[in-house]
Amino acid sequence: MDNRSRALGVPAMAAAAFLWSIAGLFIKLIDWHPLTISGVRSLIAVLVILAWLKRPRLHWSFPQVAAALSYAATMILFVSANKLTTSSNAIILQYIGPIFTAIIGSWILKERARVEHWIAFLFVAGGMALMFMDKLGGGRLAGDLLAVLSALAFSFTFIFMRMQKASSSLESMLLAHALTAAVGLTASLFLPAPHLTTKALTSVAVLGIFQVGLAAVLFAYAIKRISAVTANLVAVIEPVFNPIWVFLVLGEAPGARSIAGGVVIIAAVTAASVINPFDSPG
Numbered sequence: 305m306d307n308r309s310r311a312l313g314v315p316a317m318a319a320a321a322f323l324w325s326i327a328g329l330f331i332k333l334i335d336w337h338p339l340t341i342s343g344v345r346s347l348i349a350v351l352v353i354l355a356w357l358k359r360p361r362l363h364w365s366f367p368q369v370a371a372a373l374s375y376a377a378t379m380i381l382f383v384s385a386n387k388l389t390t391s392s393n394a395i396i397l398q399y400i401g402p403i404f405t406a407i408i409g410s411w412i413l414k415e416r417a418r419v420e421h422w423i424a425f426l427f428v429a430g431g432m433a434l435m436f437m438d439k440l441g442g443g444r445l446a447g448d449l450l451a452v453l454s455a456l457a458f459s460f461t462f463i464f465m466r467m468q469k470a471s472s473s474l475e476s477m478l479l480a481h482a483l484t485a486a487v488g489l490t491a492s493l494f495l496p497a498p499h500l501t502t503k504a505l506t507s508v509a510v511l512g513i514f515q516v517g518l519a520a521v522l523f524a525y526a527i528k529r530i531s532a533v534t535a536n537l538v539a540v541i542e543p544v545f546n547p548i549w550v551f552l553v554l555g556e557a558p559g560a561r562s563i564a565g566g567v568v569i570i571a572a573v574t575a576a577s578v579i580n581p582f583d584s585p586g
Contacts, residue, residue, distance in 0.1 A: 313529030343488020348512020388447030
């Protein structure tokens with residue numbers, strides 16, 4: 305793999321995080337139970353990924369299955385955390401993941417975080433503290449714990465996806481969404497029937513096609529070209545863009561601290577990424 309191909313890994317990961325960030329906006333527009341949203345969204349994502357792959361290669365290797373299970377767990381735990389704690393708590397705790405990835409990845413993948421990564425972690429932590437200074441807290445302990453478990457599961461997703469760098473890893477995303485769809489839709493059988501409005505159907509279609517479907521394709525492309533810790537660090541831009549979408553569409557303006565924190569995070573991630581974008585050993 306040449307340096308030009310590797311260099312595309314960072315913008316691909318940024319694009320995936322950018323798409324992930326629209327979740328908050330479109331979920332706000334859907335008056336359904338979160339598990340129903342997760343199930344329908346993932347069902348649509350399965351169709352998108354199948355259309356992209358055409359002939360998926362399911363060899364059921366440990367990394368393929370482990371990545372699928374960890375990502376499915378990430379999605380389900382994060383949805384559950386949002387029900388049991390504040391959304392601000394859930395997302396800030398979700399993004400302690402890069403630290404988990406750096407520690408676990410150095411052991412499993414032998415990909416050690418570089419000095420600029422650790423410096424970026426400090427600035428990201430500071431930026432997120434600014435963003436949520438007035439919002440972090442007030443959540444429930446159970447929800448906060450689920451958010452931390454979601455962050456841990458997300459970290460394993462990056463690691464197991466990275467273990468498949470010599471082969472296609474998109475099949476793991478396919479399996480993850482199939483499992484999430486099965487869990488979400490089964491749970492929906494015991495929940496109140498969703499209101500099938502045009503706004504809700506359009507919003508869940510956007511979530512399935514772009515927010516998780518196309519994002520999965522970009523994620524699988526990126527993780528073959530950059531280290532797991534770099535990918536997870538770049539993904540931290542998701543909570544930065546999340547309130548921007550809500551502001552642009554719903555008029556919920558972020559405060560000065562949120563804007564300052566977002567600037568710090570984007571600057572830290574950008575600096576760590578451009579110092580050495582060719583961090584893939586191959």
